[in-house]
Amino acid sequence: MTDSPVLPLNRTCPYSPPAEHVRLQRDEPVARVTLPDGSTAWALSRLDDIRSMLTDPRFSANRQREGFPLQPRGVRPDADERPLLIGLDPPEHGEARRAVVGEFTIKRMNALRPRIQQIVDDCLDAVLAGPRPADLVPALALPVPSLVICELLGVPYADHDFFQSRSANLLLRSIPPQERFVAAKEIREYMAALIVEKAKNPGDDLLSRQLAKGADQEELAGLGFLLLLAGHETTGNMISLGTMTLLERPEALAALKEDPAVTPQIVEELLRYFTIAEYVTSRIAVQDVEIGGVLIRAGEGVVTLANAANRDPAAFTDGDAFDLGRAARHHIAFGFGAHQCLGQNLARLELQIVFDTLFARIPGLSLAGPVDELSFKEDSTVYGLHSLPVTW
Amino acid sequence: MRITADLDRCVGAGQCVLTDPVVFDQRDDDGTVIILSTTPEDAETIGRVREAIRICPSQALALAEPGTTS
Ligand code: HEM
Numbered sequence: 001m002t003d004s005p006v007l008p009l010n011r012t013c014p015y016s017p018p019a020e021h022v023r024l025q026r027d028e029p030v031a032r033v034t035l036p037d038g039s040t041a042w043a044l045s046r047l048d049d050i051r052s053m054l055t056d057p058r059f060s061a062n063r064q065r066e067g068f069p070l071q072p073r074g075v076r077p078d079a080d081e082r083p084l085l086i087g088l089d090p091p092e093h094g095e096a097r098r099a100v101v102g103e104f105t106i107k108r109m110n111a112l113r114p115r116i117q118q119i120v121d122d123c124l125d126a127v128l129a130g131p132r133p134a135d136l137v138p139a140l141a142l143p144v145p146s147l148v149i150c151e152l153l154g155v156p157y158a159d160h161d162f163f164q165s166r167s168a169n170l171l172l173r174s175i176p177p178q179e180r181f182v183a184a185k186e187i188r189e190y191m192a193a194l195i196v197e198k199a200k201n202p203g204d205d206l207l208s209r210q211l212a213k214g215a216d217q218e219e220l221a222g223l224g225f226l227l228l229l230a231g232h233e234t235t236g237n238m239i240s241l242g243t244m245t246l247l248e249r250p251e252a253l254a255a256l257k258e259d260p261a262v263t264p265q266i267v268e269e270l271l272r273y274f275t276i277a278e279y280v281t282s283r284i285a286v287q288d289v290e291i292g293g294v295l296i297r298a299g300e301g302v303v304t305l306a307n308a309a310n311r312d313p314a315a316f317t318d319g320d321a322f323d324l325g326r327a328a329r330h331h332i333a334f335g336f337g338a339h340q341c342l343g344q345n346l347a348r349l350e351l352q353i354v355f356d357t358l359f360a361r362i363p364g365l366s367l368a369g370p371v372d373e374l375s376f377k378e379d380s381t382v383y384g385l386h387s388l389p390v391t392w
Numbered sequence: 393m394r395i396t397a398d399l400d401r402c403v404g405a406g407q408c409v410l411t412d413p414v415v416f417d418q419r420d421d422d423g424t425v426i427i428l429s430t431t432p433e434d435a436e437t438i439g440r441v442r443e444a445i446r447i448c449p450s451q452a453l454a455l456a457e458p459g460t461t462s
């Protein structure tokens with residue numbers, strides 16, 4: 001089959017999935033597709049199919065397996081390098097997740113609220129003291145999640161600027177690749193040194209508690225790096241896309257300003273509506289599996305068109321509409337199954353605090369230009385905005 | 393009706409707690425679910441419990457109808 005469509009396609013409209021993804025969902029929910037690197041895989045686009053795939057032990061999350069779909073060439077981790085939590089299968093995954101998930105309970109996340117509030121307020125103080133227009137990506141969307149991860153890991157306050165600037169350098173398009181590489185190396189080295197320091201002088205933080213439970217230092221450095229990788233750009237992109245969306249929808253913004261109790265629902269709908277990390281739930285079959293009458297063979301990759309799935313008419317009424325009244329928590333923007341986002345309740349809290357605070361403190365906020373002039377991360381695995389100029 | 397949880401499956405995502413914090417909680421050490429109220433009676437609570445069962449990413453929750461075991 002040489003005429004299978006080349007997928008995944010880039011989004012052309014920030015508010016909707018590519019038309020071809022939607023067509024596949026309707027006509028060919030389990031589709032043979034060609035990936036951008038020329039290899040073939042299956043694409044799933046219905047919510048139910050993806051949910052059952054993600055809870056089926058015949059699929060593996062191990063990105064190091066030969067043939068795992070959508071892995072950037074040349075940077076595939078060496079087969080002997082220790083895999084991160086996100087790439088583990090049972091029984092190793094359950095053990096590793098159980099060891100850290102106590103750090104992410106709703107109770108613990110709520111205890112972080114005052115610190116997150118402080119971080120957001122500090123960023124907004126700087127925005128308000130600075131020139132107009134201001135770019136909210138480097139001023140708010142990127143620093144908030146990286147400083148929150150500092151808080152979680154127990155990075156000393158004096159090192160926050162170092163940590164924040166290096167992690168922003170990893171993500172900003174304006175930074176040349178060579179400098180990004182240096183930033184990644186510096187963060188890894190910093191993480192390793194921080195763990196040695198925590199072993200000597202424990203604090204009230206995730207790293208110290210993991211060390212006290214006997215965690216391996218190298219593994220812990222890997223976890224620290226994964227938390228930054230998984231929690232920084234994702235949350236940052238949702239902050240910028242969410243701000244843009246709310247500024248474009250006065251009725252939603254008015255509802256949020258009027259009653260903070262609706263903020264969690266708005267955040268949930270934003271997560272569904274953008275489904276920014278839709279391909280990270282891709283998998284590889286390790287045994288033959290039949291889905292929707294189609295046989296997927298062991299060794300074949302499965303790519304998830306989760307943005308289309310999060311509007312699947314079988315699961316959401318009028319899924320293309322941004323609807324504040326929707327009960328949307330059965331979306332898969334955080335994935336599904338055993339790997340469902342470890343940091344989801346941290347991300348929810350950060351987004352709620354950011355939106356509540358931003359629009360309360362800068363009531364006259366508006367976009368500095370039209371949405372169609374904004375620069376979106378169309379070709380990136382995690383969708384988002386490169387910059388968000390605003391004024392007030 | 394009785395709510396049951398398979399703690400070997402639970403991955404501590406806390407979705408159940410978000411759905412009904414009166415019925416569900418999480419253990420502090422490993423984040424797994426604690427059922428605070430195992431036999432919900434009013435229809436609204438049962439509705440939320442059904443929602444939690446649907447949303448739970450690891451399919452760890454179930455409602456045992458009266459007269460059945462497990
Ligand atoms: C809005 C922001 C976020 C989105 C959209 C998001 C999305 C996702 C998705 C879709 C997965 C599933 C990956 C898979 O199935 O292979 C995932 C896993 C994960 N996320 Fe998030 N995430 C966000 C924020 C965060 C934050 C703030 C953290 C931590 C500080 C985090 C840490 C993780 C980790 C560690 C995993 C792997 C869990 C496992 O394999 O058991 N994420 N995330």
Ligand code: SF4
Pocket residue numbers: 397401402403404405406407408409418423424425447448449450451452453
């Ligand atoms: S939603 Fe499911 S996986 Fe998450 S804590 Fe509750 S029972 Fe466990």
